[in-house]
Amino acid sequence: MEEKLNLTSEWDKTFPKSQNVDHRKITFHTRYGLTLAADMYTPKTYEGKLAAIAISGPFGAVKEQASGLYAQTLAERGFLTIAFDPSYTGESSGFPRNVASPDINTEDFLAAVDFLSVQENVDPEKIGILGICGFGGMALNAAALDTRIKATITSTMYDMTRVNANGYFDEEDNEESRYEKRKAMSLQRTLDYKNNDYAHAGALPDEAPEQAPQYLIDYIDYYRTKRGYHPRSQGNGKGWNVTGCQSFMNMPILQYSNEIRSAVLMIHGEKAHSVYFTKDAYANMIKDNKYTENKELFIIPGAVHTDLYDQMDIIPFDTITDFYQTYLK
Template identity: 70%
Template sequence: MEQLNLVQEWDKTFEKSDLVDHKKVTFPTRYGFTLAADMYIPKNTSGKLPAIAVCGPFGAVKEQCSGLYAQELAKRGYLTVAFDPSFTGESSGTPRYMASPDINTEDFQAAVDFLSVQENVDPERVGILGICGWGGLALNTACLDTRVKATVSMTMYDMTRVNANGYFDQGDNEEARFNNRKNLNAQRLEDYKNKEYKLGGGVVDPLPADAPDFLKDYHAYYKTPRGYHSRSLNSNGGWNVTGCMSFMNQPILRYSNEIRNAVLIIHGDKAHSYYFSKDAYKNMIENNKYKDNKELMTIPGAVHTDLYDNMKVIPFDKIDTFFQTYLK
């Protein structure tokens, strides 16, 4: 593994709990990247624990809401890790700020590898939880990794669908995709000539007067003390312009209706992204003889970012009950 220079002091966007122990860990992926993670261990426990790997949102870091989720679940008795994906945060991978549906699915599987060999973890009780774009990648991992006994997807995006079709599928036509491909390939050549990758920009700041509500919600999280972090792509310069190019041509969730293990999808009905979860759930249970352990939970009145860090809205009791039921 690559030797990473990890920050040891507490630099999260949430307060540290006295109910859990915390430490930094690293683990390798099948592609040779080294991932950095925060491990949260419930205090005063013994024996083999159930474990959960957490990641997301897409373009965030483990010091933001994935760490919040991991710590909260550790308070409830699970050993958890919140990790930075390849190319981002404290994890390895150059050039920086790239993404791949394959590599990022492997990131989750690598976390399952790591958790499964810990002395205080029961490898038969490992689950995953993905937030936003990592909600879709969590479902994609559940399609592939039979070791994952339970999967939770929070306020999910299907990153392949939004990259290929645009928001709300408004660009779901050949002409729009051709123009997008043409622009991305022109940018590739410019990057090659300039010997650097142009950044696409994170969350727009300052917000234009006519910004849609969901951009205002993103700004309120990523660009304010509530959720800003210096290593977060969304809080700063964003992904490379070509960073998510392959998502256009590699749809995930192709075999989601063959997932046998348990899945819980949670979304707010006021979220601009709600259609991703509704469609993913519909496709997952269609012609699936194992659909009885699948559930879509809708949170009335919740917008997309409410499920990032709003402790009054996130249904942790429901998530805990789900994991208790299927990680046993």
């Protein structure tokens, strides 16, 4: 069921290794025949079966970055965690490389729950997920599908279907703008097939151009500096496939998020350019939902989008821990 992957053995994370947890590489498969690579973090000492959490994101990042930091930190706090590379990225399988899909990337989370559910040291009734940035949207979408997921956290969430269809701040939310995007991607597909290769959009620049928006400056500060740089992430190399997010324009996620019965905590920074994604998704999730007592919105004063990637003094790990301890008990 699983492809043999060539995984790195050395510690190549963007954060220091904790001496309080055990770490090992694992793989698991999706129902689309893809094999995903992950890091598993387990508390050094524990009794009985553990509550478990699957973590991924940000969109374009790899498990050696923010998701691994979250996973290791939560393992220090008593949870078994896995941080995985999404399909077609990082060390996970899939060709062509560097493409994304609202369905396949939601399935990535569901497949992680499959894996955790059958581990001997995991209580299958105590499984949660956590999605960062674009994978916050995927996590919320997974929670709307999978009743095995008992607690979901989104951190600095993007709704990737909304931003692809409407542009940032919904400034391209009109038929003409979407038509031009469709036209460009359609032409690119012909070129790619003719060239027997897939064009890539390129990496982030090393320095922000003049008058760049603050969020681009923040992304460069994370992905292109020693703070968060990793050679397998989208911050380096070829970047995303040019047509890699095409399907997001016509397949919106979160359609039935207001039917989620399990617990959800949505975290975002007050000053993040992306905060409207979380505020609107939270409002939609609780609208006409009979199960609102276990839904929480947590806005962090002064924080920007990328602060929640790695700033340990800003990421509310105490709040995150309390939430999982409450709903994975």
